[in-house]
Amino acid sequence: MADIETDVLIIGTGPAGSATAALLATYGIENMAVNRYRWLANTPRAHITNQRTMEVLRDLGREVEGEAYLHCSPQDIMGENVFCTSLAGEELGRLKTWGTHPRSKAEHLMSSPTEMNDLPQTFMEPLLFKTACSRGTQARMSTEYVSHVQDAEGVTTTCRDRLTGKEFTVRSKYLVGADGGNSMVAQHLGLPFEGKMGVAGSMNILFKADLARYVAHRPSVLYWVLQPGSNVGGIGMGLVRMIRPWNEWLINWGYDINEGAPHVDNAFAEGVARDLIGDPDIDIEVTSVSTWTVNNCYAAQAHKGRVFCMGDAIHRHPPSNGLGSNTSIQDGFNLAWKLAMVIKGQAGPGLLETYTEERAPIARQIVTRANQSIEEFGPIFGALGLLESIDPVKMQENMDRRCDDTQAAENQREALRAAIAFKVYEFDAHGVEMNQRYRSGAVEADGQPEPAFTQDRELHFEQTTWPGGRLPHVWLFNDNNQKASTLDLCGHGRFTILTGIGGRAWIEAARALSSELDLPLVTHIIGPRQPWQDHYGDWARAREVGDAGVVLVRPDHHVAWRSEAMAADPKGELRRVLKIILDR
Structure with missing residues (x-):
């Protein structure tokens, strides 16, 4: 027992x-x-x-x-992703990230009722x-x-x-x-498991310091510092990450995993921090240090x-x-x-x-x-000439030559701009975050092919009611002029039926099946003079079914099944689908 x-x-x-x-x-x-x-x-x-x-x-x-x-920390202070020689030193380039670029911000606003944050x-x-x-x-x-x-x-x-x-x-x-x-x-x-554990070594240095004078004018959560010759491989890239603006920080600093994890005391940690900040006299309070390994492994x-x-x-x-x-x-x-x-x-x-x-x-x-994404820092190092030599003096000269008035320097500047811009695949990959479309026994296909992505699927989220996709977000309104996302109408551990004015038979079928199957089913008719109204017409454009069609939504907001129009036997069809999905 x-x-x-x-x-x-x-x-x-x-x-x-x-x-x-x-x-x-x-x-x-x-x-x-x-x-x-x-x-x-x-x-x-x-x-x-x-x-x-x-x-x-x-x-x-x-x-x-x-x-x-x-x-x-709200989204609007997350996004000035900075590359520099130190926080007090020269800035090498900058990239708007985490949905703060105007185009990306618009996509974020149209994709969800929620806001990204830190x-x-x-x-x-x-x-x-x-x-x-x-x-x-x-x-x-x-x-x-x-x-x-x-x-x-x-x-x-x-x-x-x-x-x-x-x-x-x-x-x-x-x-x-x-x-x-x-x-x-x-x-x-x-x-x-597939892949490998322990492919690289890294350490975290947590510290407190007032860095507002170096960062508040370019607010971000990530500041990438390149100092040739100062660490593993000679490239010397460290990350200064904001924890709380602008006085709590975390430094990520690499070590050679082949030599084992180093002993990191406060003196070493303070030295790394002051070097990356670029101010040898700044007051620093180290609160903790730890080491960890970079892994490339999944089940x-x-x-x-x-x-x-x-x-x-x-x-x-x-x-x-x-x-x-x-x-x-x-x-x-x-x-x-x-x-x-x-x-x-x-x-x-x-x-x-x-x-x-x-x-x-x-x-x-x-x-x-x-x-x-780690590998995609390589083009930045290459554009700065950091891969051409392991001599710190020569590496610094290679970085400096981008400022020359020559065709080679112009080409180098363009290569650096392109390499930094390419990091959008790490720092603003909205599609990677949102484009999950499931294929499983908990999704019943409707016979339609998966809609093709019209943009880069890693960078851009594209909404669809195709079974397996996450239900599109649009704003709906009730008679009290209160608005709610389509996602707000769903979830909370229950299946939801969304239909239009022509779909009342789906509602009746759902109510009957809810009792028959002892399964809570939430139902909504969306349309004029209904409890939820589509004033902008956005739901009509996003639903990909007709007014008499139906979208069945799982408790996790993913579409379980849909029908473009009314079925000959809506109760029988809905029963069939639910029994398949729920293994009844």
Whole structure:
């Protein structure tokens, strides 16, 4: 007999684990979350928060979304991505990023009801954890995972209380491993991984210093400093990252992984910081130092049986593109509603098989993209002449020659501008963040081919109701002149039916099936003199079905199925689709 019983046991309370716990608790599912440490994140590791993640927070409640905005650095101070020789030194170039360029800003505004922002993990994690615990999650700190055994009925997990040293067992219907890049759950589960761990070495230096005079006129979260001859490989590129404007900072500085992690004391950390700032006399307070490795590794399978892994446990990569925490939270948004419906008896176990089908390709995509982004610094180094010599004096001369009045210098300047502009694929890849289109058993095709992308799919998000895509966002209005996003009408753990004035039979069918299948179905008719009206006509343009057609939306905002027009037997057709998707 197990010491504790629960529906879902979650190992880890980082962004993935806390988000999953918060969502399950919101859906009314009993869950327990354990953390091997005494508290939550003590360093601001993840920070870029994209629109899709903010949509998850919005789905948890406007108060959750609002608290994120309260603590974040807003989008308008994120984007002057600077390349320089030091913060006080010469600027080499600049790139508008994270949706701050006017064209990109317009796309962001049209894509989502939410705003991108910079929310360090030291703020995001407590927000999600608090939401989970306040809604029913049972949490235990200083509790580490030891092992698990699963059978046909559930999972028995052994944990250890790190304060007493005593082991205890937890019996759950399902186990979620959200225990980070060195996941023991994934290891014990035997998940197949592709790629390589430890491809490069890096260190973080957290410090406090008032740098407003160097950065406030060009606000950004990232300042890239190139100082030839000062570190591994001789290129000497360091990153100065804003944590809180403009007095809390994190430096990312590389080391030779072949020589092992170095000992980093405060004197060394202060020296690196002053060099990158370019002010030898500035007051600095180093608060912590740590080393880590750059990984290029992802799980080809995200679950086995009743055990599921998510977050850094299945996608291990550098922080390029700001994808880590975002993808982790979105893993939870994908899995939580499926677990909830299976536990409540509203869906069969086959629904859970779609977690790997949908999220493993995303893991591969973002690991590949993040590591590719590191490689794409090469053209910047090349344009500055830093790859032509390892002699620091010669490297500096190569950088300086771009200022000459010669054709070669003009060509060098153009090459540098092009190389910096190309980094938009790391720092403003809206499509990478938002263009996920699922193909799985939880999506029923409508016979239409996937719409082709009309722009670069990594840079631009293109909305569609094609089954598997995320429901398009447009603003709708009610009789009180209040506006709501189409996404606001959906989600919250329930399937939603969206139709027009000609689709009343779909509404009647949904109401009958809701009772028949014991499945909550939310219904909305959008049109003139209806509770929600499409004054701009944007929904009519975005829905890709007629007034008598229907769009069936999953709890995670992805389109499950659609019909261009009224079916001969709407109840029978909707029943068929729901039974396929839910494995009924």
